Amino acid sequence: MINVDDLIRDLEVIREQSPLIHNITNYVVMNNTANALLAIGASPVMAHAKEEVADMVTIASALVLNIGTLDAAWVESMRIAGRTAKEKSIPVVLDPVGVGATAYRSEVCKQLIAECKPAIIRGNASEIMALLDTQAQTKGVDSTNTSEAALNSAQILAVQTRAVVVISGETDYITDGTTVETVKNGHPMMAKVTGMGCTATAIVGAFSAVNKNCLEAATHAMAVMSITGEIAAAVSKGNGSLQAHFLDTLFNLDETMIRKQIRL
Amino acid sequence: MINVDDLIRDLEVIREQSPLIHNITNYVVMNNTANALLAIGASPVMAHAKEEVADMVTIASALVLNIGTLDAAWVESMRIAGRTAKEKSIPVVLDPVGVGATAYRSEVCKQLIAECKPAIIRGNASEIMALLDTQAQTKGVDSTNTSEAALNSAQILAVQTRAVVVISGETDYITDGTTVETVKNGHPMMAKVTGMGCTATAIVGAFSAVNKNCLEAATHAMAVMSITGEIAAAVSKGNGSLQAHFLDTLFNLDETMIRKQIRL
Amino acid sequence: MINVDDLIRDLEVIREQSPLIHNITNYVVMNNTANALLAIGASPVMAHAKEEVADMVTIASALVLNIGTLDAAWVESMRIAGRTAKEKSIPVVLDPVGVGATAYRSEVCKQLIAECKPAIIRGNASEIMALLDTQAQTKGVDSTNTSEAALNSAQILAVQTRAVVVISGETDYITDGTTVETVKNGHPMMAKVTGMGCTATAIVGAFSAVNKNCLEAATHAMAVMSITGEIAAAVSKGNGSLQAHFLDTLFNLDETMIRKQIRL
Numbered sequence: 089m090i091n092v093d094d095l096i097r098d099l100e101v102i103r104e105q106s107p108l109i110h111n112i113t114n115y116v117v118m119n120n121t122a123n124a125l126l127a128i129g130a131s132p133v134m135a136h137a138k139e140e141v142a143d144m145v146t147i148a149s150a151l152v153l154n155i156g157t158l159d160a161a162w163v164e165s166m167r168i169a170g171r172t173a174k175e176k177s178i179p180v181v182l183d184p185v186g187v188g189a190t191a192y193r194s195e196v197c198k199q200l201i202a203e204c205k206p207a208i209i210r211g212n213a214s215e216i217m218a219l220l221d222t223q224a225q226t227k228g229v230d231s232t233n234t235s236e237a238a239l240n241s242a243q244i245l246a247v248q249t250r251a252v253v254v255i256s257g258e259t260d261y262i263t264d265g266t267t268v269e270t271v272k273n274g275h276p277m278m279a280k281v282t283g284m285g286c287t288a289t290a291i292v293g294a295f296s297a298v299n300k301n302c303l304e305a306a307t308h309a310m311a312v313m314s315i316t317g318e319i320a321a322a323v324s325k326g327n328g329s330l331q332a333h334f335l336d337t338l339f340n341l342d343e344t345m346i347r348k349q350i351r352l
Numbered sequence: 353m354i355n356v357d358d359l360i361r362d363l364e365v366i367r368e369q370s371p372l373i374h375n376i377t378n379y380v381v382m383n384n385t386a387n388a389l390l391a392i393g394a395s396p397v398m399a400h401a402k403e404e405v406a407d408m409v410t411i412a413s414a415l416v417l418n419i420g421t422l423d424a425a426w427v428e429s430m431r432i433a434g435r436t437a438k439e440k441s442i443p444v445v446l447d448p449v450g451v452g453a454t455a456y457r458s459e460v461c462k463q464l465i466a467e468c469k470p471a472i473i474r475g476n477a478s479e480i481m482a483l484l485d486t487q488a489q490t491k492g493v494d495s496t497n498t499s500e501a502a503l504n505s506a507q508i509l510a511v512q513t514r515a516v517v518v519i520s521g522e523t524d525y526i527t528d529g530t531t532v533e534t535v536k537n538g539h540p541m542m543a544k545v546t547g548m549g550c551t552a553t554a555i556v557g558a559f560s561a562v563n564k565n566c567l568e569a570a571t572h573a574m575a576v577m578s579i580t581g582e583i584a585a586a587v588s589k590g591n592g593s594l595q596a597h598f599l600d601t602l603f604n605l606d607e608t609m610i611r612k613q614i615r616l
Numbered sequence: 617m618i619n620v621d622d623l624i625r626d627l628e629v630i631r632e633q634s635p636l637i638h639n640i641t642n643y644v645v646m647n648n649t650a651n652a653l654l655a656i657g658a659s660p661v662m663a664h665a666k667e668e669v670a671d672m673v674t675i676a677s678a679l680v681l682n683i684g685t686l687d688a689a690w691v692e693s694m695r696i697a698g699r700t701a702k703e704k705s706i707p708v709v710l711d712p713v714g715v716g717a718t719a720y721r722s723e724v725c726k727q728l729i730a731e732c733k734p735a736i737i738r739g740n741a742s743e744i745m746a747l748l749d750t751q752a753q754t755k756g757v758d759s760t761n762t763s764e765a766a767l768n769s770a771q772i773l774a775v776q777t778r779a780v781v782v783i784s785g786e787t788d789y790i791t792d793g794t795t796v797e798t799v800k801n802g803h804p805m806m807a808k809v810t811g812m813g814c815t816a817t818a819i820v821g822a823f824s825a826v827n828k829n830c831l832e833a834a835t836h837a838m839a840v841m842s843i844t845g846e847i848a849a850a851v852s853k854g855n856g857s858l859q860a861h862f863l864d865t866l867f868n869l870d871e872t873m874i875r876k877q878i879r880l
Contacts, residue, residue, distance in 0.1 A: 116382045116398050118644045118685075122810035127855050132810065133714065134644050137687040140720035147717065157382075159401040159425070161687070186397065189411065192404035280603065282386035282396065327391050328599025335856025339808065380646045380662050421646075423665040423689070450661065453675065456668035544867065546650035546660065591655050592863025 089352055090269065095308040096343050098299050103129035107149035107297035111290060112136050112166050114156025114185065117283030120331065121152075121290040127338040128312070130294040136162055141169035149297035151178055152290050153204070155196055156185035156283075163196050170204025179296040179305075182206040182251075183289035188218025198222040201249050207302045209245070210254035210289045213238035220245045235259065239268065252302040254292065256285055260310045262303060269307040272351040273314035275321035281331050288313045315349045316341055353616055354533065359572040360607050362563050367393035371413035371561035375554060376400050376430050378420025378449065381547030384595065385416075385554040391602040392576070394558040400426055405433040413561035415442055416554050417468070419460055420449035420547075427460050434468025443560040443569075446470040446515075447553035452482025462486040465513050471566045473509070474518035474553045477502035484509045499523065503532065516566040518556065520549055524574045526567060533571040536615040537578035539585035545595050552577045579613045580605055617880055618797065623836040624871050626827050631657035635677035635825035639818060640664050640694050642684025642713065645811030648859065649680075649818040655866040656840070658822040664690055669697035677825035679706055680818050681732070683724055684713035684811075691724050698732025707824040707833075710734040710779075711817035716746025726750040729777050735830045737773070738782035738817045741766035748773045763787065767796065780830040782820065784813055788838045790831060797835040800879040801842035803849035809859050816841045843877045844869055 108131045113121060118134055125132035135144045138161070145151050151173040153166045173180045182200060187193045197219055200206070211219060213235055220241040239261050242253040246265035255261045260271035278284045291313055295305040320333035372395045377385060382398055389396035399408045402425070409415050415437040417430045437444045446464060451457045461483055464470070475483065477499055484505040503525050506517040510529035519525040524535035542548045555577055559569040584597035601609075636659045641649060646662055653660035663672045666689070673679050679701040681694045701708045710728060715721045725747055728734070739747065741763055748769040767789050770781040774793035783789040788799035806812045819841055823833040848861035 114398070115379050115643050116386050119383060119647060119810060122644050123855055123859070126808045126810055133717070134642070134685055135714070135718070136685060137720060139688065140718035143718035143720070157398055157400060160403065186399070189397070190399070190404035190407035192401060192407070280390045282383060282390055324600075326600030326603030327387055328596035328603070331387070331599075332596055332856035332860055335859075336852075336854030339854030339856070378662070379643050380650050383647060421662055421664060424667065450663070453661070454663070454668035454671035456665060456671070544654045546647060546654055588864075590864030590867030591651055592860035592867070595651070595863075596860055 090307055090311055090350070092347060092350060094304060095311055096346060098295055098305070098308045099312065101298040102294050105298060106131050107294065108133060108147060109150050109152060109290065109293045109297060110135065110145045110148035110169065111152045112141065112162065112169055113152060113154035113286060116156060117286040120283050121287050123335050124287045124338060125290055125294060127335045128291060128294055136165045138165045138168055141165045142172040145169045145173050145178060146176060148178060150293040151180045152183070152293040153180060153200060154183040154185060154286055154289060155193060156286060158193070158196060166200060167203055170200060174205050179207040179302070180204050181208045181210065181289055181293045181296055183286055184209065184211050184215050184219050185286065187211070187215050187222070194218065194222045206249070206251045208252045208254065208292055208296060208306050209249065210256065210292055212256050212285060216245060216253060216255050217241045252306050254306050254310060256288055260314065262307045262310060264303045267303060269303065271307065271310045271314050273311065273318045273349060275318045277321045277324065277327065277330055278317040280327040284317070311350060312341065315346055319345065319349060354571055354575055354614070356611060356614060358568060359575055360610060362559055362569070362572045363576065365562040366558050369562060370395050371558065372397060372411060373414050373416060373554065373557045373561060374399065374409045374412035374433065375416045376405065376426065376433055377416060377418035377550060380420060381550040384547050385551050387599050388551045388602060389554055389558060391599045392555060392558055400429045402429045402432055405429045406436040409433045409437050409442060410440060412442060414557040415444045416447070416557040417444060417464060418447040418449060418550055418553060419457060420550060422457070422460055430464060431467055434464060438469050443471040443566070444468050445472045445474065445553055445557045445560055447550055448473065448475050448479050448483050449550065451475070451479050451486070458482065458486045470515045472516045472518065472556055472560060472570050473513065474520065474556055476520050476549060480509065480517060480519050481505045516570050518570050518574060520552055524578065526571045526574060528567045531567060533567065535571065535574045535578050537575065537582045537613060539582045541585045541588065541591065541594055542581040544591040548581070575614060576605065579610055583609065583613060618835055618839055618878070620875060620878060622832060623839055624874060626823055626833070626836045627840065629826040630822050633826060634659050635822065636661060636675060637678050637680060637818065637821045637825060638663065638673045638676035638697065639680045640669065640690065640697055641680060641682035641814060644684060645814040648811050649815050651863050652815045652866060653818055653822060655863045656819060656822055664693045666693045666696055669693045670700040673697045673701050673706060674704060676706060678821040679708045680711070680821040681708060681728060682711040682713060682814055682817060683721060684814060686721070686724060694728060695731055698728060702733050707735040707830070708732050709736045709738065709817055709821045709824055711814055712737065712739050712743050712747050713814065715739070715743050715750070722746065722750045734779045736780045736782065736820055736824060736834050737777065738784065738820055740784050740813060744773060744781060744783050745769045780834050782834050782838060784816055788842065790835045790838060792831045795831060797831065799835065799838045799842050801839065801846045801877065803846045805849045805852065805855065805858055806845040808855040809862070812845070839878060840869065843874055847873065847877060
């Protein structure tokens with residue numbers, strides 16, 4: 089179960105230390121994720137040139153890899169950055185956007201997991217299930233796309249990859265293969281804002297920069313996302329205003345708001 | 353003349369079926385067009401890697417090609433995706449952003465039209481006129497940049513390319529070369545939000561996914577855009593708030609709002 | 617000291633002439649900078665293909681180069697566009713985003729300055745200081761990152777490069793190496809909106825298109841940015857709403873608002 093004191097401590101550390109989060113992410117969400125990282129108090133940097141990603145990740149406190157608008161050149165840079173991060177023990181967070189939709193995405197995810205050893209992987213139910221299918225030792229995975237089946241996949245994937253695996257959804261599940269944490273806040277309108285999942289991954293990156301316990305870091309990040317989205321959606325008329333209210337709420341999120349809103 | 357019942361039926365089908373719209377579009381507008389497609393009830397995907405565009409377009413219900421920030425690699429992917437879509441009878445919608453500004457844009461548009469056979473082409477008056485100049489058989493086109501001259505160009509272009517051609521402007525014109533439909537809603541402030549035209553093209557993609565009659569699909573899409581923009585502009589102080597209000601309005605657009613606002 | 621009459625004249629000329637500003641800029645901020653240019657009355661174009669940048673910049677009134685998400689292909693296009701602009705006496709404005717963070721950024725900035733001879737360079741204190749270090753003749757630069765040290769760097773850099781150099785910060789400094797102008801408006805929340813600095817550079821581009829005196833153009837642009845941000849921040853709850861309010865305020869900015877708000 090979420091320890092709210094620890095969550096608040098992590099949030100405060102992010103705001104005090106303003107960790108640099110290196111993002112190699114997709115074009116659609118760059119602006120939103122940069123603003124979300126600024127809103128929570130972290131420092132975002134977006135950089136993808138193969139000439140500089142090793143240098144950039146070396147000065148960062150976490151690396152976020154997001155394949156949403158991948159191509160060969162970007163994948164090469166993700167690999168360079170991810171391998172460098174691994175060598176230097178900088179946590180890598182992977183968002184396997186759309187994996188399963190094309191063979192190329194599956195192949196790239198398999199490669200990134202093998203080479204970069206992500207500390208945390210965050211996706212929706214179908215992405216996590218598709219991701220497990222890309223791993224060699226897959227067996228016994230229910231093909232129905234329910235949360236339960238996805239949770240089973242997530243646990244197997246966590247054991248196979250030694251990553252904490254996050255499934256975003258109405259309830260979020262976070263697991264290291266053994267323990268399963270749940271986050272019950274959130275709002276359906278969040279799914280109507282493009283890149284809300286990608287933003288969650290970036291926020292996971294921020295928490296992983298200040299808390300070495302990846303299960304805790306990912307759980308705290310998902311709780312902050314869900315609480316923020318829930319508060320913001322309550323005053324939003326549609327996905328346009330939600331995008332702005334989400335950032336404003338995250339910017340102002342404090343202990344009182346968290347304690348009042350969280351559902352344990 | 354617009355059949356409002358048919359327009360509302362198309363909108364309902366989009367919301368029921370949530371068709372996947374594959375966009376290979378420009379960097380400036382990706383976030384907005386993804387959010388607009390989500391707001392209307394469609395499912396956007398942005399993917400441009402040559403390794404995957406054929407796979408991605410095959411699972412989509414429409415393909416939107418937008419050359420706003422084109423380069424050689426992106427054009428190659430547009431051609432692969434467009435040819436695949438043509439083979440599989442998936443409608444291709446082309447937005448020739450800035451055609452006429454450089455020789456390269458004209459050349460690329462000529463190639464995309466020849467190879468991908470777009471079902472619908474949408475641009476502003478000067479783009480449509482410039483586009484006609486890229487076609488070999490051009491003759492008799494008035495060089496003045498008025499709506500009337502553009503409409504003449506649009507009709508010739510429609511006949512030459514067998515595409516429905518849309519001219520966005522104070523009044524929108526939609527033609528298959530013979531019939532001309534008009535959309536009279538809209539607001540001048542829409543032109544001050546970057547990518548509002550690109551969003552129109554994406555919405556045309558959504559309607560083309562649910563209505564095989566391209567003249568109807570394009571007309572309904574432009575009516576929805578113009579009505580939405582007009583309602584949103586009435587409560588917006590500038591282009592910043594219009595961007596958010598446009599999405600909120602589209603998210604909530606219903607039969608009552610449409611019937612009240614539409615000018616036939 | 618800022619001549620407010622001249623500032624207002626420049627703003628009016630931008631709105632009358634709507635100069636075309638060619639931006640080769642980063643993915644994170646493209647939407648915002650395009651909307652900011654539209655809000656002030658200019659015409660933005662984003663184009664980066666090496667096949668067309670020379671043609672595009674030739675029809676533009678200013679070129680903005682921003683290395684925020686640089687890579688080898690984009691740098692090649694920046695060089696082509698920048699050299700063409702120099703030959704045709706079109707002002708080039710350089711934003712050396714993140715220079716100093718990686719060796720690659722330093723090398724690219726050195727090359728762009730040498731080849732394209734920017735008329736104006738805009739960065740924050742640490743970027744301007746890092747930029748001076750990339751120039752061969754550097755000497756006597758205080759290594760502390762204070763505004764005073766940065767101003768000293770800016771003056772040396774201005775002399776070496778013959779560019780007007782702008783340091784953004786709580787107080788903005790604008791210098792041609794001899795004269796130093798200051799802009800005292802602004803709000804701390806502006807730093808929490810991603811790409812606010814990049815937007816400043818784009819607005820500098822718009823002013824440089826209508827005023828050949830680069831010291832004046834840059835000073836007027838920074839004053840407009842700071843006044844707009846200050847007015848917008850006063851009604852914003854966080855960085856989400858500030859992004860929209862900034863555009864709305866810039867869209868509506870007039871002589872009365874400027875005269876009331878400016879601190880000389």
